Amino acid sequence: MTEHRTDVIILGAGPAGYTAAIYAARASRRPILLTGMQPGGQLVTTTDVENYPGFANVIQGPWLVEQMQAQAEHMGTRIMYDHIVSIETGSRPFRLIGDSGDHYICDALIYATGAQAKWLGIPSEDIFRGFGVSACATCDGFFFRDKRVAIVGGGNTAVEEALYLANIASSVTLIHRRDTLRAERILQERLFAHPAINIRWNCEVASIVGERNPTKVDGVVVKDCTNGTADRIAVDGVFIAIGHAPASALLDGKVELHRDGYIKVKPGTTTTSITGLFAAGDVADGIYRQAVTAAGLGCMAALEADRFLTVHASSNVEPRKEAIVA
Known part of the structure; x- marks a missing residue:
């Protein structure tokens, strides 16, 4: 010693x-x-x-x-x-x-x-981290100007990042595993009123998909928590905002x-x-x-x-x- x-x-x-x-x-x-x-x-x-x-x-x-x-x-x-x-x-x-x-x-x-940052813990998240998957909209949002993005989460951070990205991206999809948000009421009202933001309730991310050469995201597979069905959403970036x-x-x-x-x-x-x-x-x-x-x-x-x-x-x-x- x-x-x-x-x-x-x-x-x-x-x-x-x-x-x-x-x-x-x-x-x-x-x-x-x-x-x-x-x-x-x-x-x-x-x-x-x-x-x-x-x-x-x-x-x-x-x-x-x-x-x-x-x-x-x-x-x-x-x-x-x-x-x-x-x-x-x-x-x-x-x-x-x-x-x-x-x-x-x-x-x-x-x-x-x-x-x-807290991550989802799915294998595809690691594959595309830094190549379309981010945990900071303020840091990386600029790279998705006029592109389609998804936000994962339901608290203040997720809603704030969705509103921030809505001024940059062409469309924003908020994916939340419950049927209500945990964010402050005033933030929810702004979110619901924004025409560029779509919400997928009772859904969780099953996988993130994309190309490998070069590595880039082109979609996210979401699973409905109520009936187990899955579908694919076309996006260019995924922002994890779960804390x-x-x-x-x-x-x-x-x-x-x-x-x-x-x-x-x-x-x-x-x-x-x-x-x-x-x-x-x-x-x-x-x-x-x-x-x-x-x-x-x-x-x-x-x-x-x-x-x-x-x-x-x-x-x-x-x-x-x-x-x-x-």
């Missing part, structure tokens, strides 16, 4: 984590960034990225992550490929224990583990969480209910979930961590637990 001691540790290797690392390194805080099991986060599984500022042409998600990592390392960040299995937050310095057996000790912790799962399990019972698992932060900050622990990116943002907003929160977390370390120079101060009013 090896102990690694530094001022700031960043947990998570997505846009939030790498941006936090860049700012912490520039502040001479000797940051260590722990990548976890999926370095790069959701960007690694994203092919075309067109909405990240600074690039006139479409770029690839994995390439963007590589550039972020290179910049963080160039600034002085130490990247360590370990998966954290537990975090001790009862006293400062914080102690993180890796799957490798190593211990990582810091006075300020930036938790930027992100969130994962996201924030990667906050390591802090469950230690820091204040929202009911859906997102970490509570003080409004306008990345401050959590434990002094010295900051949350950035999608793990604390259940609304926007964009690479650029995650990066912004990573910047905030690093700046706040630097201020915190300046004020709390002693590493023997007990973390103060506070209620977060969200």
Whole structure:
């Protein structure tokens, strides 16, 4: 077992984590960034990225992550490929224990583990993911201008994405396994009133179909939940909108969480209910979930961590637990 001691540790290797690392390194805080099991986060599984500022042409998600990592390392960040299995937050310095057996000790912790989209879990979904199957209409909707798309889900996210896509696509079909929606009433009213949106009630997706060379979606097979019959809908894209799962399990019972698992932060900050622990990116943002907003929160977390370390120079101060009013 090896102990690694530094001022700031960043947990998570997505846009939030790498941006936090860049700012912490520039502040001479000797940051260590722990990548976890999926370095790069959701960007690694994203092919075309067109909405990240600074690039006139479409770029690839994995390439963007590589550039972020290179910049963080160039600034002085130490990247360590370990998966954290537990975090001790009862006293400062914080102690993180890796799957490798190593211990990582810091006075300020930036938790930027992100969130994962919930998927249907059918084999065809994996085949076409990134080639017509997406979990983010804001990210990928532009690629389906004047095309036919389907949305799967019945909550606020599904309805909001259907309304968003209705202004881009030629037609939108919302597929929901029940006969009523869970979305807010005002959103439902807008959905029902939109002429470009069709709803398939009591249906679930049996498979996504398309071509393989090149790989692209050209339809979705839906099964009627009431009688078991199936039919095919011609679409060019399928958006899965059945929710996201924030990667906050390591802090469950230690820091204040929202009911859906997102970490509570003080409004306008990345401050959590434990002094010295900051949350950035999608793990604390259940609304926007964009690479650029995650990066912004990573910047905030690093700046706040630097201020915190300046004020709390002693590493023997007990973390103060506070209620977060969200």
